[in-house]
Amino acid sequence: MIKEIKINDEKILEKLSVIEEKIFPESFYSYETLKNMSLDKNYKILIFDEDIKGYLILHDSYDIYEIMKIAVKQEYRNQKIGKKLLYYYIENFDKNLFLEVRENNQIARKFYENLGFLQVGKRKNYYNNGENAILMLLEKN
Structure with a gap:
């Protein structure tokens, strides 16, 4: 259910950029920004489900990870998707x-x-x- 976006997964990045703009209209990451993040080893982009019901973007700041974005599509909220994304982090990092x-x-x-x-x-x-x-x-x- 939860997977890390790999380098240049364009189909997923395109879906993600559309969702990002819808959820964060005033502070969204563009497709190019998300693509650059996917290429940078200091970023981790985790998605929930291939349809991207939710996602978590992390930045590795040497001794700590910072949550850059965590979001769940409106129609999937209150289904513990955000919690599952964070538990995945807690269990694997x-x-x-x-x-x-x-x-x-x-x-x-x-x-x-x-x-x-x-x-x-x-x-x-x-x-x-x-x-x-x-x-x-x-x-x-």
Whole structure:
């Protein structure tokens, strides 16, 4: 069900770019950006199902992975797909996991807290609209 996109899987990257733009209309990664990420060994792109019901984009920052994007298509939400993607990471990778989440996004913050993420900081006025970012960390012991 969960697989890592391999280098230049154009069909999957095209599907992913369409979904990315729909879910994140103001901050989506273009097809070219996603293609470049797939070519860069410091990025991991995990998809849930060949139809890409959800996906997780990670950046390897030497001693930690950072979640760049995690998303689930609207029609597949509340089916634990995001949780399954993160559990896949937890079970298969050995580095701590870091992310930023909008301070007002209580649903996402609660989701991450339930998985064991802890708030480790805040970036004031981080987003274009002046909203703060909450920094969260999941430590892998």
